[in-house]
Amino acid sequence: MTHDPLMARYWNVKACTIPVGKVTVIAAFCKGGEDCEECLRLCPEKVLARGTEPNERGFFPPLVVQESKCTVCGRCQLYCSENAIFVERIGERIVTPEEIALREETSS
DSSP: OOOOGGGGTTSBTTTTEEEEEEEEEOGGGOOOSSSOOHHHHHOTTOOEEOOOSOOTTSOOOOEEOOGGGOOOOOHHHHHOTTOOEEEEEEEEEEOOHHHHHHHHHHTO
């Protein structure tokens, strides 16, 4: 299988780097739980997980469980109807050949 550059649009393919992000969840704004889990569903890297502690409104905000995997795609921030999630690019990391091969396998 060949590498599809469109699948890696956030990657700097020539330098073999990928953005690294910081995810901030404002728990008080979130209406997460059974009714809204767009951030969990849309995150391609599965950075977020279902929350276990209710906020003051009784909703369950997501937990940031694998922040090092955040590629700053911004889907969680874009689709959060409550503006409870923000993503910030904090740097880049080098992508290994093994990681590229794994992504190619899982994207087919």
